Amino acid sequence: MFINWALGELNLKIVYYGAALSGKTTNLQYIHARTPANLRGRLISLKTQQDRTLLFDFLQLEMGKVNNLKPKFKLYTVPGQVYYAASRRLILQGTDGVVFVADSQAGRMAENQESWYTMEQHLIELGHDISTFPIIVQLNKRDLPHVISAAELRNQLDVQQRPCFEASALRGNGVFDTLKAIMNAVVMQVRRSL
């Protein structure tokens, strides 16, 4: 969270985290394409191996003000490959909430679990309390064949009571449900802390 006093904005940061090719980039591209141009910033794209790192910001007018400050959300993806640790840590610094994008395909469980583990480690290192930190889980690629059941995926990731949304980011299914859930969770957390 960053309070921009001069502009009367509350800058809130949401990071889409997950294994390489899990669909983080597709989520952000879909959201950016459907956000009115006058409310969003430029989509910045940095190429990494296999993945891309994307970011853009947008004003959320429907949500109302928080302590008289306009909430402005900045969405990021992290590069999924294991060795981009410094990049992931930089992106997670100051984050207010995380969307964990899990790949539902049966053959991707090891990558999902590794990614979940590193996300928790980074958040703990950054001083967050994992039990209360806003994390929404998106079970992506539900439209593909050979996906494991949502219940099994939740169990394998040990997501416990965290909200989960089934999605197909490529088709747009579940993308905005996930986004609304994390925005609400982040704003609720901010209101609790003020």
Add this chain to the structure above:
Amino acid sequence: MYMHGSFSLLSPPTLLQAFCQERRSVYLAARLDRTAAAVWIWEGLIVAATCDGLEGHEAVYRLAGWDSGLFTVAPIYTSPVPTMEATCEELLLEAARRRDEDYSDSDDMSASALLV
């Protein structure tokens, strides 16, 4: 009106992000041993930079990796001649990506030493 400090207390990425997020117009001069760096920020965008003989984007990538050194920041009131135009985040994320990829090519460095 100046601000002085040490990068051992406030890292270059944190300092640059603070001025850019507030959309300030400032000149940052920094020194690490015999190496000098300078960054011009105009209304929140990095518009020129030099570091250790490098200019533009490469200079910011180099400065982002400093973990010590001293800096001075002063406001500027007229736009400098821009030699680049980039958001702070774009530059810092690229700097982090390069460090990660440099590390992945190296066998004898500790990953934790590269974390920002």
